[in-house]
Amino acid sequence: MSRRQHADALAGLVQLRADPAPRHRGRHLARHGRPVGFGAERGLLRVVLAVVLVAAVVYVGVQALRPAPVARAQFNDQVLRVPGGPLHLPWPTQGEAAMAVAGSGLVGTAGPQTPLPMASITKVMTALVVLHDHPLGFGQQGPTITITPADVATYQHDVATQQSVVKVAAGEQLSERQALEALLIPSGNNMADVLADWAAGSIPAFVAQMNAEAAALGLHHTRYVGPSGLNPGSVSTPLDLVRLGEAAMANPVFASIVGKPSVTLPVAGTVYNYDYELDHHGIIGIKTGSDSQAGGCFLFDDQVAVGGQPVQVIGAVLGQQTPPIIQSALHAAVDLAQALRPDLAERTLLRQGQAVGTITTPWGSSVPMVVTKGLSVVSWPGETVRSGFQPVRLASSLPAGARVGTMDVHLGATTTRLPVVAARALPGPGLGWKLTDL
Template sequence: MARTRIPPVAGGLAAAVAVVLAAACWVVFPPEIAGRALARPDVDLALPWPDEGQASAEVQGLGSLGSRGERGPVPIASVTKVMTAYVVLKDHPLAPGEAGPEITVDEQAQAESTAPDESTAPVRAGRRISERDLLALMLIPSGNNIARLLARWDAGSQEAFVEKMNREAAALGMTDTTYTGASGVEDSTTSTAEDQLRLAREVMKNEVIRSIVATRSLRVDGVPGSVVNTNTLLGRNGVIGLKTGSSTAAGGALMWAAEVRGGALVLGVVLHQNPGGSPAAGLRAALENSEKLIAAIQRELPAATR
């Protein structure tokens, strides 16, 4: 059978129509990564997104700066403690500057303070420490033993507390998040950058958390020496928080908050940086890649929003 020849003009028209249809489909059905639509940013900047892992950022009051990288849940290590603080303060709210109730350090928290291969805070059984100071010991030096102590104090057991964490995650629409412990030491606690960005949006409304995560170092009665923040970006490029995380499986992770010129608050999450290597190397990668991202936003955002 002879093949029908399409005249050049008709062929050109068909190609043009195909291009128009493809462009329309791009708008209506954006491209997908790992089976999920990649939403267009509300503020489109040329940003140095990390080459691996996943990242997401937004400007409060303006909208999304976009997301990049893998889309599935990954281990988040000590970024988990942000949800722990959120649940504790929801159950036991504190006013700005308020210390809150004193909580007795139990034998388990003391025993865990010398646990190898974990970030801990040195506390002694029987010592009474305020709720706010315990939150600081959990968020600033990332004390795993303190996270579990707060979970037991709040809910009676870490298991019961984890149920609360997952209920709050569901209420915030964090559909790709599963918490299995209060500290993040478990590799089975997984989430995505977009889900953790939802949480960052909520916790930065809390003045107590904002104040704690912006603290570079402090002293707590009964705890030797100064407590130093693991977030070394504080005070640079407008950074005012939030929380680091690192483990072999998670690599490095950082939930961050920064103020840009004009007073806008930018929130971001970088996960799964250099997974499989040492936790220290992963954390360095998360901090370095986040700093590049934040510095670029500081440069580009004011001009883009004039």
């Protein structure tokens, strides 16, 4: 083959590769000029649109039917305050003191409230433990306690060491009530030992019961080492003693005994109360104490008429060293109680329907939550009252008046519980919020 013929053959091969079947090109077109694959593409588009529509319907259904988040109750304040104040009371400039209104709360304190010897105020706990294990009904005398020769020996020792005593004789019989009167009114140290042995079998066992009772009452800074208070290791704070005084005066037998100015006993005869302020200035108890280490001490109950009802002001004064020390403690207590009296009144702390918080939702709805009843308390200007809130589980929507929780108002050792409700209906979420909340 010549060079020219070879070149022509290669040119023809290139042409064939560029257009292998020119005579059959028309087979790739439909009769009306459209590509043969167009119908398949349109079918695929319809499937895609159907899938999208179904997915949208499913999404709307799921979002519309899924549970909505619950509402939330937000409590406003944890401290309520009575308008006015502060009080200006004649707190003692030595020792320590505290005063509270029974059922309403603490008025105030003086001093660092560190544990101090409490002398014969110890006998308040001695009497409470005896009455706890050997309760008396009002007016009952209780079991008989027979004085032993050992009890007489204790009495003679206490006389020799110039302690506060009640005369006894071997074979003398005292009822439980008489023994408690001998303990609390003339403040017989020897009678504290008699009662401890009788009630618990031994003085150490009885002291253990005293400390257990102190722990049960929440007297965290109080410790007893004996039943009489002679040992200065028996210590407390005025704050603890105020709580002890409230518990003691709640026992009608105890309260009736400490309210007596005198009592007559079989051997000792007529004995008198060291609380010289008893039945003066409203003082109805509770217990004095004094010695060289403790100074003058007084746990007192001042009864005040507020709105025609008796109100008890419980206070404690410890560590008064100005002679005569017992009179110093009594005068400090009376001055405090008298200064507080004009400021005590029944005041409205919460009104019925008063808002105490807000119920809110993630979608922006909110309604006030209110107390269903008001609360009036005996109070003084500037008093602060702690409160708290216990919510219930809420739904996403609420009708008007639905219970949303309980407000706890803490007044001293007492807690008052007030129902809290929605002030008006709380709507649930709209469809628009549900569709956009992911």
